[in-house]
Amino acid sequence: MLDSSLAQEIAAIDGAELDSDVTFAELTTLKIGGKPRGAVRCQTTEALVSVVKLLDDASVPLLIVGGGSNLVVADGDVDIVAVIVEADEVSLNFADATLTAEAGAVWDDVVSLSVEAGLGGIECLSGIPGSAGATPVQNVGAYGTEVSDVLTRVQLLDRSTGEVSWVEASALELSYRYSNLKFTNRAVVLAIELQLLADGLSAPLRFGELGRRLAISEAEEQPRRPVRLVRDTVLELRRAKGMVVEHTDHDTCSAGSFFTNPIVDPATADAVFATVGEPTMPRFPAGDGKEKLSAAWLIERAGFKKGHPGSDSKVSLSTKHTLALTNRGEARSADLLALAQEIRDGVHKAFGVTLVPEPVWIGLSIDD
Template identity: 85%
Template sequence: MLDSSLAQEIAEIDGVVLDSDVTFADLTTLHIGGKPRGAVRCQTIPALVSAIKLLDDASLPLLIVGGGSNLVVADGDLDVVAVIIEADDVSINLSDGLLTAEAGAVWDDVVQLSVEASLGGIECLSGIPGSAGATPVQNVGAYGTEVSDVLTRVQLLDRATYDVEWVEASALELSYRYSNLKFTNRAVVLAVELQLLTDGLSAPLRFGELGRRLAISEAEDHPRRPVGIVRDTVLELRRAKGMVVDPSDHDTWSAGSFFTNPIVTPEVADAVFDTVGEPTMPRFPAGEGKEKLSAAWLIERAGFKKGHPGAGAKASLSTKHTLALTNRGEADAADLVALAKEIRNGVFASFGVSLVPEPVWIGISIDD
């Protein structure tokens, strides 16, 4: 529990509500996790800044929570204060295509608003769970699009100085599923600014699963389609994989894609190919002297099928997609960690490739 005098001081901040009942199982899409030392709901950006400063001044460990879609949290009582961002204003300038979203805005709501405004650029990121503030931290991406493609600036709270300023996206060192904010506590994202396209068409699409569904030919040069059609198609594809949150569907009780696609040397990729011998093995250029492999493909070829380890398991791979580790309704953190270890160790034993988990771990680790 929070010290009573500190709790009273925080509760007096305009736009703050203290929540003594919530657990991380309530706050995360995995529906796993114990009870925080305290929970502070911040409905405005000024309230968020004030609450963080008070908690930092009291030297209390805190965890910023948006949509909770990228968290694996231990069970039991946790010595951490959950700071829940509920500031969710979104503004759109139709003339120049600039979209600004506060950190607590539901990301898919932001995408939907952009599509309804006939703005292009993030339609391929439809259906991704979580909040707008989380998107630059791990540079979320799907179907050939990343947030870094459209991100112009982020508004940050510096945890050392408590200054609030807009920072250019170029300062974040954005790359595949990475920014220099990730796994650090140096700053908190308060808002994001995106530069979108104003002609009602999507960003250029890549040939692949989405491209085939949209009848795009490999011969097309920088193909684009109406944003609404692309969004609907992406949502259809993601729902088929259990990647659109649905409380009634345990295949969506996950942290999304649990492992990042491994970046390896061509020699390692060649060794994997030699082991499996499939001409259609997915491998893509990933910068000088590097290639990107498919984590889902490696998991399947290591012998782990959809739904592994089978009916009755508390935690299993999704029955729709091997890259999602899911809570079947009664799993705890230990169940999920055991499954994650089994998958990681099995892929390494088969191919010598180490899969890296994408979520943030709180109070627990895959290496425990």
């Protein structure tokens, strides 16, 4: 429980509301996790800043929670205060095709708003769960597009100084599923600014699953399509994989793609190819002489099929997509941990490649 005097100070902050009942199972898309030491809902950016400063000054550990789509939290009492971001204002500037979203805005609502306005650039990121504030932290990406492609600035609360400022995206060292905000807790994202395209067309599309669905040929240079068409197609593809949250579908009770696609040296990629011998093995240039492999492909070739380990399990791989670990309704964190370790260890045994989890772990670790 929060100290009573600290709780009173928080309750006095305009736009902040204490929640003594909520659990992490209610705050996360995996629907797993125990009860935090305390929870505070922040309806405004100003309240969020004040609450974080107050807790930091009191040396109280805290966790910023948006959509909860990237969290794996331990069961039982969790000695951390959940600061729940509910500031969700979104604004469009049609004069220069920029979009600004507060951190608590539902990400897919942001994408939908941009598409309805005829602005391109983030339509390939449709259907991704979570909040706008989380997107620059791990440089969210899908179907050849990353937030870093359109991110211009982020508004940050520097937790060491208490200062609030807009920071250029170039200062975040954005790369594949990474920024220098990730795993550091050095700053809190308050808002993001995106530079979009004003002609009603998507960002340039890559040939691949989405490209094939949109009848794009490999010969096309910088292919683009209407933003509405691209969004609708992406949503169709994601739904078929159980990657759009549907509360009645256990396959969507997940943290999305659980493992990042591994970045390896060419020799390792060659060794994987030699082991499997499939000419269509996915491998892509990743810069600095490295190559990116497909985590889902490795999981399947290591012998883990969709739905593993079976329909009677509390957790399993999605029945639609092997990269999602799903709660079948009554799972606890230990169940998820065991499956994650089984998948990671199985892939390493088969190919010598160690998969790295994408979600943030609170109160437990895949190395436990």
